[in-house]
Amino acid sequence: MIGLQHFMLVSAGLFCIGLFIIVSKKNAIQILIGIELMLNAANLNLVAFGRYDRINNGGQMFALFAIVLAAATTAVALAIILNVYRRYKTIDADKINQLKD
Amino acid sequence: MSLVQVLFYLMALVTLGSALVVAASKNLVRSIFMFFVTLFGLAGLYVLAVADFVAVTQIVIYVGGILVLILFAFMLSGKESLAAMEQQQNRFISLNTIAAFILSALFLVVMVNVIFKADIAGLAWVKAAKDTGNIIPVNQSGINNIGINLMTSYLLPFEAISILLMIALVGAAHLSRKEGNP
Numbered sequence: 001m002i003g004l005q006h007f008m009l010v011s012a013g014l015f016c017i018g019l020f021i022i023v024s025k026k027n028a029i030q031i032l033i034g035i036e037l038m039l040n041a042a043n044l045n046l047v048a049f050g051r052y053d054r055i056n057n058g059g060q061m062f063a064l065f066a067i068v069l070a071a072a073t074t075a076v077a078l079a080i081i082l083n084v085y086r087r088y089k090t091i092d093a094d095k096i097n098q099l100k101d
Numbered sequence: 102m103s104l105v106q107v108l109f110y111l112m113a114l115v116t117l118g119s120a121l122v123v124a125a126s127k128n129l130v131r132s133i134f135m136f137f138v139t140l141f142g143l144a145g146l147y148v149l150a151v152a153d154f155v156a157v158t159q160i161v162i163y164v165g166g167i168l169v170l171i172l173f174a175f176m177l178s179g180k181e182s183l184a185a186m187e188q189q190q191n192r193f194i195s196l197n198t199i200a201a202f203i204l205s206a207l208f209l210v211v212m213v214n215v216i217f218k219a220d221i222a223g224l225a226w227v228k229a230a231k232d233t234g235n236i237i238p239v240n241q242s243g244i245n246n247i248g249i250n251l252m253t254s255y256l257l258p259f260e261a262i263s264i265l266l267m268i269a270l271v272g273a274a275h276l277s278r279k280e281g282n283p
Contacts, residue, residue, distance in 0.1 A: 001239070002109045002149060004221045010113045010146065012212040016205040017120045024201035027129065029175055033136050036167065037120060040143055043159075047152045052230040054237045057250045061258075063155050067162050068262050072269035074167045078174040079276035085178045 007048035014041035028081050028091040032074065039070045109149050116142035133171055140164055151237045154244050 014037055021034030043063045050059020085091050119138040126132040140163045147156035221227070230236055237243050251259055 001151075002106065004227070005216060006109065006113070007146070007150060008216045008221065009213065010116065012209060012216060013117050014120055015212070016209040017117070017124050019208055020198075020201050020205040021124050023204060024124075024198040029129065029171060029178070030132065032171065033123060033132065036136070036163075037123070037139070040140070043155075044143060044146060044150075047147050047155055048150045049227075051151050051237050052227050052235065054230075054235045054243065054246070056254065057243060057247050060152050060155050060243075060247060061250065061255050063152070064158060065258060065262055067155075067158055068266060071162050071166055072266050074170055075273040076269050076276070078170050079273040081174050082177055082277050091178050 004048055007044060011041040011044040011048075014038075014044065026092050026094055028084070028093050031093060032077055032081070036070060036074070039066060042066065105149065109146070112142050112145040112149065116146065129175060133168070133175065136171075137164060137168055140168070151239060151243075153242055154247055 018034045018037030018041060021037065022031050025031055025034065043066050046059045046063040046066065048059075050057065050061075050063065053059055081091055084096060088096055090096070116139055119135045119142065122135045123132045123139065126135060140159065144156040144159045147153075147159060
């Protein structure tokens with residue numbers, strides 16, 4: 001089978017690509033995609049280590065909970081993005097610089 | 102090289118390559134659909150890590166739920182978001198993104214160093230699991246075990262996360278409601 005190290009290298013690459021997207025992009029939706037990529041990198045590590053826990057399934061359980069948490073986060077974040085768009089007519093993260101009207 | 106290894110490298114290539122396209126693409130729609138490819142590649146990697154239930158959950162929740170939500174937000178936020186995208190530079194590494202590039206490259210260097218120096222396969226608990234046969238076998242799925250664990254030892258987190266999911270959905274519906282309506 002494939003060693004743990006390979007999974008961790010792929011996950012490190014995904015994490016860094018997500019970080020690059022978050023820091024460099026201006027569009028709020030793209031920043032959200034970057035956050036999702038980083039969450040998925042963490043999930044990959046959990047799943048890869050979870051293979052060595054057959055009885056308790058700790059890694060796979062945590063990965064499932066993390067996926068559900070990511071879904072909840074995305075729903076709320078997209079509602080916030082829609083609200084911001086309604087108020088500012090843009091979702092450029094650089095141009096959103098007021099707290100309330 | 103065995104077939105499993107070939108498949109693993111193929112999946113890793115698809116995942117990392119499409120993630121790079123997501124980072125480099127100027128077109129928002131294209132980057133969203135490339136994110137779709139990334140998620141499928143990750144599901145394949147989960148299967149290769151003998152976690153088939155997590156892989157199916159990934160496809161159902163991410164591709165069926167989150168990606169559709171992102172597409173909705175993109176379509177509801179109109180033309181202006183596209184106009185801002187078009188002004189971005191063509192190149193992957195420009196003067197604006199050089200700081201982000203250096204930051205993520207340094208992160209990658211540090212993490213790869215740590216991974217190579219940590220000797221992961223020789224960790225004590227991993228070795229103990231190998232010795233006692235506590236590894237998920239390749240030829241049988243652990244879905245039964247996942248269900249039993251979810252209803253016994255992980256029952257409290259399960260209920261807590263169901264309440265949290267409900268709160269998040271109610272909050273999202275409340276946030277996105279039209280202003281002025283009571």
